[in-house]
Amino acid sequence: MNETLTATHEARPMNEENGKTIFGFWIYLMTDLIMFAALFATYAVLHDNTFGGPGPEQLFDLNGVLFETLVLLTSSFTCGLAMLAARNGNKNQTMGWFIATFVLGTGFLALEAAEFVRLIASGSGPQASAFLSAFFTLVGTHGLHIMVGLLWMFVSLVQIKRKGLTPFVNSKLSRLALFWHFLDLVWIFIFTIVYLMGIAI
């Protein structure tokens, strides 16, 4: 009987709840990572198959991509600051940093969209060759994730506004932050493998 008592009262329910969701979300992120791995593998296998069309070195603009990368990186940083403010219970600061992150994320997406539009307008759309199919899909899937992240951030901002920084909201925010940092992590490899290696080699 004593054993049962200590066992049930040992763990604090909210922490336990949070531990479960973070653990589950971490596994979800890993599945997402594997999804990107399959896309990277496809890109790696198909990147030479340009079907006589232009390859990476003709198509990519290295400076533009560096700028894009730095924008996303900064957004990852501001997202961290937002979480810090949330942990300190500072509602306005939290919202402020999340709005900054949102703006940077939108900027990143706009830059990416501009690149896509430029490529498609020059006749190098995703239908032009296997290489371009793989490029658009890999980078586009990342962009789609950013879009989901932005939608999630918007909803979270509404939740912070309406509910305040309650444990319920904070737990959701910490998952959002993980998601956002994770997307930056994936981008490192898109930047290196698709753009840098594409242009250099």
Next chain:
Amino acid sequence: MEHFLLGNLTWDALPHQWFTIGGTSALILGGAVTAFLLTRYKLWGWLWRDWLTSTDPKKIGIMYIVVAAVMFFRGGLDAIMIWLQQAMASGSGGYLDASHFQQIFTAHGDIMVFFVTMGFFFGLMNLIVPLQIGARDLAFPFLNSLGFWLYVAGAILINMFFAVGGQFAAAGWLSLPPLSEAVYSPGAGMDYWIWSLQISGLGSLLGGINFLVTIFKMRAPGMKLFDMPLFTWTSLSSMVLVVSVFPILTVTIFLLWLDRFFGMHFFTTDFGGNPMMYVNLIWMWGHPEVYILVIPAFGIFSEVVSTFSHKRTFGYVSMVMASLGVMVIACLVWLHHFFTMGAGADVNIVFGISTMLIAIPVGVQVFNWIATMWHGRIEFKTPMYWFLGFISTFTFGGMAGVLLADPAADYQLHNTLFLVAHFHTMIVGGALFGIFAGITYWFPKITGFTLDEKWGRRAFWLWLIGFFASFTPLYILGAMGANRRIDHYDAATGYQPFFIMALAGVCIIALGVVAQVIQVYVSIRDRKQNMVGGDPWNGRTLEWATHSPVPFYSFASTPVVRGRDAFWEMKQSGRHNSQTDLVPGGNYEDVELSKNTGMAIYLSAFVFLFGFAMVWHILWLAAIGLIGAIACVIMRSFDEHTEYTVSGSEIMKMELSRKLS
């Protein structure tokens, strides 16, 4: 305008062949009868409140099993049609044309793998895993309900072609390109395949994450990882594989869809596309997938053998290591499905050896099961019959597998019926017999009464004899050079007697299924005399520590574990009295349970709508489906009150009234 409204949908899509008319009428008739009965007995509310919207894993588990059973009959019908055609088609066309035959074997494979075997295992895991680890629920009850409803949406979508579309995909169960590309398979069947698998695959992924978190984070106090029952361990291995490889399936099918919908060039034969990349990717998922199907069966058999031999499992740790070993090696062998594609000797040899390695952990398990029976007091109940059937077929099929693992032999046997015989031996003799054993073993836990032994044994013998009668000829035919998926052949080949024998075999199996239906009917009819308490088999693991059927709060008081075979230990040390189903001195704490919600159904309905619209290119409907689904997710994310509390005193009252009655 018409294209905007209806996409590719035209009047031709409505049923006009005998099988689509038949299928649709069967669906409508079945639906009408169900609706009539529900209305007649005023059961709509009961169905909705107590079942459909439930987030209780015990109920979701039963719903999984019911859906999987329905799909099993549907997929079984396909099997009979395939064998009938092959038995008839000596020197003639048989009764099916080539295209229809292709659709049938594609449907048989997809339905049996995705909607029967996966469905049954998710059902059993839902029912048993939380109980075995002493948890009252899964980690994320809503996601569990969502996973189930996505599975249902996928199951409906893959059968929608009966009513709208008229043709199933016809490119084999994995839809290899270039045959599955828009040029060669322009019909909606392929798109149904894509979206059905995408949706149900998402459900499986959610289930996988859910079970992993549940097993890692929600074990009863005192239960260490190496105290877990073996079914929980094998479920864990299987779910690790699910979360590792289902994302690859999602990507692969997504890329195929991009090819078909947007005219991209991943797997086309022009513009630099490479169809072999699809083969590579799909098998990276596909091989682990067959282990996802069979590993949980190993766990079921471990429980069954240990319980009915009245001994603890021999070599528990090596059993765990073996199932983890199978899990790891499963990810390292995918190329053996395309040895003959021509990667060359050095690549083939690596994958050939890694494939043969699988025989080691599996062999360890086989010997452990036998050693568990050794010197045990074996009780020959039906689950034990299934186990013995399994161990003979499985060893037999495993040997055939080792044979195929040799690339040189594979060059001869690849693409022949030998292969078909091999994997059916593994999946029928392994996974399906495991499911039957599991359902028989845990049936009293679910319903409170046991399944009829006599009819169970009859079903078993019919299945076993039917199985060998139908698959042994296939091994021989394969060695004779008969291609798999052969829809007609020359009379001079001499294949026909073997195909006729196979057909006879499947008829015996069909009788076995009839015996199973009778078994369930007889058991329900005689349930009064078959009523049992919480622990009918003198069980060893925690699921037997509570009542049968399990009350909605699962355990009156949270069990405290002091080692392996936790319930056995409780009985030995007198901490649990199985006569009264009560933990002496148990304290009844308040219990938090998850509320019912219809949200998973609404969400899945929108996802279904999206999938259906994408099949027919109806973009406005797809947009509605997508926006609706997102709106559901957002609404759910605002909901803080997803749980309710049952107070300890209420539980005590319920326990006492149970004891008095």
Next chain:
Amino acid sequence: MENNTQMAKQEGSGAMLKYAIGFILSVILTVAAYTLVLIHISSEHETISHPVLLAAILTLAVTQLVVQLIFFLHVGAGRGSGWKTLIFISTFVFVLLIVLGSIWIMNHLNYNMTPDQVSHYLQTQQGGF
């Protein structure tokens, strides 16, 4: 109570420092990789050989991955996060298997098989098991 807020503040500034370090390191690593490539192409691919450049930028990328994992995703920090690290490492190994395995297999296929042989193979298969 006051003590608590003070502690939170101290913790906060430490965490702030962590994010800042992570950010600066990431920027440096990104720009370094970019600069290497820039040097490489402006020198007509001569100053740095291909394999060296490849190794260098991949190393920089993996370093940045580790930096962000530690400073942004807090892997390896806090009680009970050992699982997080373990799961990440196993996933990463699996990722390498997917990518390198595919490259290895597909290169061998491309080397061994003519397009005609491939299309013949695929025509005789309807999706094996």
